[in-house]
Amino acid sequence: MRLYEWLDSRLRLKPIRETLLDEPIPGGASWIYVFGSATLFLFGLQAITGMFLALYYAPTPDHAYDSIQFIEKEITFGSFVRGLHHWGASIMVVMIGLHMLQTFLYGAYKPPRELMWMVGVILLFITLVFAFTGYLLPWDQNAYWATQVGINMVGGVPVVGDFLVRVLRGGESLGALTLSRFFAVHVLFLPAVLIAGIVLHLFILRRVGPAGPWSDERAKLGSETFAPRQVYMDAVVMLALFMVVAALALTVPFDLADKANPSDTTFVPVPEWYFLFYYQLLKYVHGPFEPLVTWILPAAFILVVFFWPFIDRNPARNPAQRRTTMLAGSAFLMVVFGLLGLSLRDLYAVPRLDPSVAHGKAVYVQYGCAGCHVIHGEGGAVGPDLSYVADARPDREWHYRHFQDPQAMVPGSIMPSFPLTERELHDLTSYMLSLTQGR
Ligand code: HEC
Incomplete structure (x- = not known):
């Protein structure tokens, strides 16, 4: 405390602490508001574990695979840190999903919070690019061929497809240049962009304030500051998430496939589970309709989600007064989870080669x-x-x-x-x- 007083008298910390913690939450703190800070926490975990992995990882086709095996087998806590990074990414996607679901359900994207939603959608896509670039880094068969599939899809986009493929690959084929490029984007470019986006997202939050409950009666019951109850809830969830990720890292192994072999074109890659629903969709559509799923549908989807606050013009926030929106949302979730289910069933029908x-x-x-x-x-x-x-x-x-x-x-x-x-x-x-x- 004496130290705090001393620092405060020099750095004038109290006003900062007050601005950070005195944000009023309409209707009071709630467990339903924890997903945003949970996502932020997981991003921090990814950043820290990523820094430690970068100490040993070598982004070249000759050494990438061996360096991951070295991390797994030789480094103290190596496989644990790699496990945290791997499962942390998965759980982060889950938390973003829940955060968006809560925002959607509560109509929190409605005026004046359209910009916050749009920045949030950009953050989601940056996270998915993180996942896509990270997947290639171990340079095993799965990494190599899943990335090949992704790049081929980009190549199908009219006019700019070829250009984009060259930008992604950095050369004529998927090789050394692609790997160093994906690595640089994964560890330098994306973190910078993501942090800027998070700052903007939080800046907007502080300008417009949290949305609070959908019913005005509950909001009128009075507001409560961010500290201490919401801080406490967020902290509890962060601790619980860390324990879940650590337990997954310690108990669920995820072995490398064989080292990437560009000449083995028979290998069938499996993407991360959060891309599986889309992977399943690709299996159903062939021939002249292929562009529909490889880029028309994704492009339309991105635009709709991004501009959603302007498409849904209904001013009500209570889900009971938003029948169409709720119907559209549930239909979307049913399609995604249905496809995910079908995909998992197919995957486990053919036991994967150990x-x-x-x-x-x-x-x-x-x-x-x-x-x-x-x-x-x-x-x-x-x-x-x-x-x-x-x-x-x-x-x-x-x-x-x-x-x-x-x-x-x-x-x-x-x-x-x-x-x-x-x-x-x-x-x-x-x-x-x-x-x-x-x-
Ligand atoms: C020079 C020929 C030769 C080579 C090379 C050879 N084996 Fe054999 N293998 C045999 C013979 C002969 C037997 C039967 C006698 C025995 O069981 O040792 C046998 C038996 C076996 C058996 C037991 C089969 C049974 O039903 O009892 C296995 C398993 C086996 N080999 C695996 C291998 C593997 C794996 C390799 C390569 C690392 C290999 N062998 C290389 C000749 C060979």
Whole structure:
């Protein structure tokens, strides 16, 4: 306290504190107003975890993938920080969604708050560009091919498409220039633009004030300052969110796919879940209607959302008096979640290849096992056919010991023992155990 008095006498802090915390909230503090500051908190978390990841990340095709593996395996707390950054991004998108939903439901975008809504929509799109550019950085197969899909879509936009593709890629193909460009945009350009946008968003908020409840009677009950109750609610939510993100980072692994291989055009990438609904939509539309979903619909959607306060001219804020708007909003949410559901169902119908199995397959090729073994009709017939080897030998331990010393397990075996690393041994065995008839 003495220190505070001392600093205050030099820097005159009290007026600043008062301006920051004395903002009146019509109708009083509420848990429903926490989503904006929750989003801001998550952005701060992204910024900090991002700075630490940048200490080790190398934005070149030769090193990006290895540098992420180094972060995951060698750095103290490396995989935790990467997990926070990964899940923080997801939860941030969720919080933005809830923040917009609350604004929409409460009609808080209506005059005089149109500008605040429009800046908010720009912030949403900056966040999505953050997600898109960040997705490429690990330089694994998913990153590479999902970005390829995104860039191809941009290429379909008439007139400016080719130009935009060149700007995005930085060259003739998706490569080193694209990666350094995405990295620079992700860590330098976007944070600058986003921070400027947040400042503007908050500046407008302070000029027009929070919207408060939709009913005038409740608003007339009196207002309450931002501190202490709203500050307390915001802080509780921030702490809870941090615990959720940390729990996800610690418990849900998200392994890298194989390193990006530009010549493997058979790879089918899966985007982040918040792009899945759109990815699903793309699957349904082909041929002459394709431009409709690749750019006409998204462009129209962006314009409608951006200018929404001017499209919805109904002055009422109470949802009960805004039938059409509520109907339009629910229809939109139903389509998005319906598509998301269909997409998830498709994804889990085909179990995705476990990365360990995929790597084991690569090891199998690398050591020339196919010289002696047949799998599904391919390879030599010196050793037994391995197409369904897991049915006969489902025991992981047996494979470990057999790979380390074939003769110890099968006396007289002519199978050589290979100088496998721990990881190769593990993944090769995973691959062997995936070879069953039961799938
Ligand atoms: C020189 C030929 C040869 C090569 C190369 C070879 N194997 Fe074998 N493999 C054999 C023979 C012969 C057997 C049968 C005797 C035994 O089980 O050791 C066998 C057995 C196996 C079995 C047990 C099959 C069963 O049903 O009992 C597995 C699994 C296996 N090999 C996997 C591999 C893998 C993986 C590689 C590559 C790292 C490999 N082999 C390379 C010759 C070979």
